[in-house]
Amino acid sequence: MLSRQQLIDKIKQKKSFLCVGLDTDITKIPEFLLDKTDPVLEFNKQIIDATRDLCVAYKPNSAFYECRGVAGWQSLIDTWKYLPKDTLSIIDAKRGDIGNTSDQYARAFFDEAVTGMSFDAITVAPYMGNDSVKPFLGHGKWVILLALTSSVGSRDFQYLEVAEGTLYEQVIQKANTWGNANNLMFVVGATKSEEFTAIRKHAPDNFLLVPGVGAQGGSLADVCKYGMTKDCGLLVNASRSIIYASNRKDFADAARAEAQTLQSEMRAELEKVGII
Amino acid sequence: MLSRQQLIDKIKQKKSFLCVGLDTDITKIPEFLLDKTDPVLEFNKQIIDATRDLCVAYKPNSAFYECRGVAGWQSLIDTWKYLPKDTLSIIDAKRGDIGNTSDQYARAFFDEAVTGMSFDAITVAPYMGNDSVKPFLGHGKWVILLALTSSVGSRDFQYLEVAEGTLYEQVIQKANTWGNANNLMFVVGATKSEEFTAIRKHAPDNFLLVPGVGAQGGSLADVCKYGMTKDCGLLVNASRSIIYASNRKDFADAARAEAQTLQSEMRAELEKVGII
Numbered sequence: 334m335l336s337r338q339q340l341i342d343k344i345k346q347k348k349s350f351l352c353v354g355l356d357t358d359i360t361k362i363p364e365f366l367l368d369k370t371d372p373v374l375e376f377n378k379q380i381i382d383a384t385r386d387l388c389v390a391y392k393p394n395s396a397f398y399e400c401r402g403v404a405g406w407q408s409l410i411d412t413w414k415y416l417p418k419d420t421l422s423i424i425d426a427k428r429g430d431i432g433n434t435s436d437q438y439a440r441a442f443f444d445e446a447v448t449g450m451s452f453d454a455i456t457v458a459p460y461m462g463n464d465s466v467k468p469f470l471g472h473g474k475w476v477i478l479l480a481l482t483s484s485v486g487s488r489d490f491q492y493l494e495v496a497e498g499t500l501y502e503q504v505i506q507k508a509n510t511w512g513n514a515n516n517l518m519f520v521v522g523a524t525k526s527e528e529f530t531a532i533r534k535h536a537p538d539n540f541l542l543v544p545g546v547g548a549q550g551g552s553l554a555d556v557c558k559y560g561m562t563k564d565c566g567l568l569v570n571a572s573r574s575i576i577y578a579s580n581r582k583d584f585a586d587a588a589r590a591e592a593q594t595l596q597s598e599m600r601a602e603l604e605k606v607g608i609i
Numbered sequence: 610m611l612s613r614q615q616l617i618d619k620i621k622q623k624k625s626f627l628c629v630g631l632d633t634d635i636t637k638i639p640e641f642l643l644d645k646t647d648p649v650l651e652f653n654k655q656i657i658d659a660t661r662d663l664c665v666a667y668k669p670n671s672a673f674y675e676c677r678g679v680a681g682w683q684s685l686i687d688t689w690k691y692l693p694k695d696t697l698s699i700i701d702a703k704r705g706d707i708g709n710t711s712d713q714y715a716r717a718f719f720d721e722a723v724t725g726m727s728f729d730a731i732t733v734a735p736y737m738g739n740d741s742v743k744p745f746l747g748h749g750k751w752v753i754l755l756a757l758t759s760s761v762g763s764r765d766f767q768y769l770e771v772a773e774g775t776l777y778e779q780v781i782q783k784a785n786t787w788g789n790a791n792n793l794m795f796v797v798g799a800t801k802s803e804e805f806t807a808i809r810k811h812a813p814d815n816f817l818l819v820p821g822v823g824a825q826g827g828s829l830a831d832v833c834k835y836g837m838t839k840d841c842g843l844l845v846n847a848s849r850s851i852i853y854a855s856n857r858k859d860f861a862d863a864a865r866a867e868a869q870t871l872q873s874e875m876r877a878e879l880e881k882v883g884i885i
Binding site: 485494 | 713736739769
């Protein structure tokens with residue numbers, strides 16, 4: 334489990350704030366892997382081996398494992414076990430329910446003794462409010478709360494004007510009364526870089542997990558320009574652009590090359606503001 | 610898979626709109642079951658056998674299975690297989706993510722050929738908007754969208770005033786442009802019965818899944834008074850008050866007695882307005 338300070342140290346050491354998203358779809362991985370006992374696990378291992386020095390976090394997306402039933406759940410457990418312990422392990426699960434149920438979800442992803450997994454962080458959906466979020470905060474782990482997402486549908490509710498600003502701002506404000514920069518991050522879609530300024534008003538110190546760079550088309554330069562703090566304060570995620578860079582024998586090398594391109598850009602951004 | 614009309618017919622035939630929530634916590638079931646191969650499955654089977662003539666739906670809560678890892682996932686699959694096909698099977702999973710991910714979640718719970726389960730309905734969280742909800746609607750199943758929940762935290766965001774009413778009203782209005790009364794229900798907490806009138810303005814024909822009667826303290830009479838339509842339009846869920854009515858050998862009988870009490874009240878409500 335990486336603390337805030339340990340995460341900042343890793344970012345400086347690796348000159349990277351890259352999170353690699355393991356949205357591993359068995360129908361999209363190279364065919365030659367399909368005769369392995371667990372093709373998804375084998376794919377993930379090779380992606381991890383090829384990128385571990387270039388990133389500070391890994392984020393398996395729960396949906397891509399659940400959709401394969403028990404076998405997929407086992408792949409997720411085995412993938413978690415393989416994640417380097419000096420990176421932040423994030424389960425992208427977007428859970429949230431009333432208190433006693435949220436606590437069961439937390440245990441599903443945090444209680445290694447029972448489920449075989451203990452991620453450092455989980456993504457959580459805010460709609461049901463405080464009693465749905467707080468149980469996740471009670472496990473000494475990170476909560477990464479959805480604020481402004483990179484989905485088209487973010488326009489449907491997240492921008493609604495409420496008494497003080499927009500709904501997503503309200504989510505950030507409220508949640509920072511439940512947690513703090515040491516246990517709470519926010520998901521902020523990179524395609525919305527013009528909003529980072531507003532977000533930083535309410536979340537000056539929280540790390541932001543930023544999806545949408547790469548396949549979803551967000552700009553890393555804009556994200557850094559508007560979202561970076563003196564401690565970096567950003568984890569930028571790329572999934573498909575890295576893991577599906579090639580679907581041939583060279584997929585791991587191709588993934589590494591993509592990750593390296595992003596890491597170089599990140600290094601330049603960190604240097605520009607004097608963090609490294 | 611029960612269609613809207615089949616569900617209405619079942620309600621009339623069984624004189625009940627009860628949904629039994631299978632939030633089965635292995636630490637709360639009778640001790641004598643713990644030496645079974647799968648104590649949770651055994652418990653669920655006995656609860657189902659004891660209540661199947663009294664209810665029209667079953668709703669396993671995914672969190673209570675996930676928190677036991679692969680073994681829990683297997684219990685969920687086997688529980689789904691045991692559910693009577695003349696009841697509506699609801700997976701209470703509260704999922705929601707960007708389009709391609711929501712589609713994987715839908716497959717996890719709808720694609721029997723791969724995962725061993727094909728629920729009739731899934732609960733979905735609205736925060737990420739249309740592209741997070743629509744993929745679930747594309748499977749010929751029911752989506753049950755969170756609108757006004759029974760959690761304390763519902764006060765945090767769901768009641769926020771937006772241009773036209775509150776956020777939860779906006780959720781209902783928008784969602785009814787994505788789906789309709791034949792494939793879309795809403796979760797509406799029974800502890801909020803005074804709001805049913807407002808909700809019925811935006812959702813005159815949708816079924817409402819109402820948790821919070823029983824352990825959470827909602828009043829069935831109020832729910833019916835304000836929320837019932839000419840087609841009933843209600844599924845009222847009770848979980849803990851039924852399944853944990855006793856933790857001794859007689860647990861199934863005790864569960865039946867609780868379900869029977871609720872069914873009798875429901876019958877009276879249905880008779881009062883001439884539905885049966």
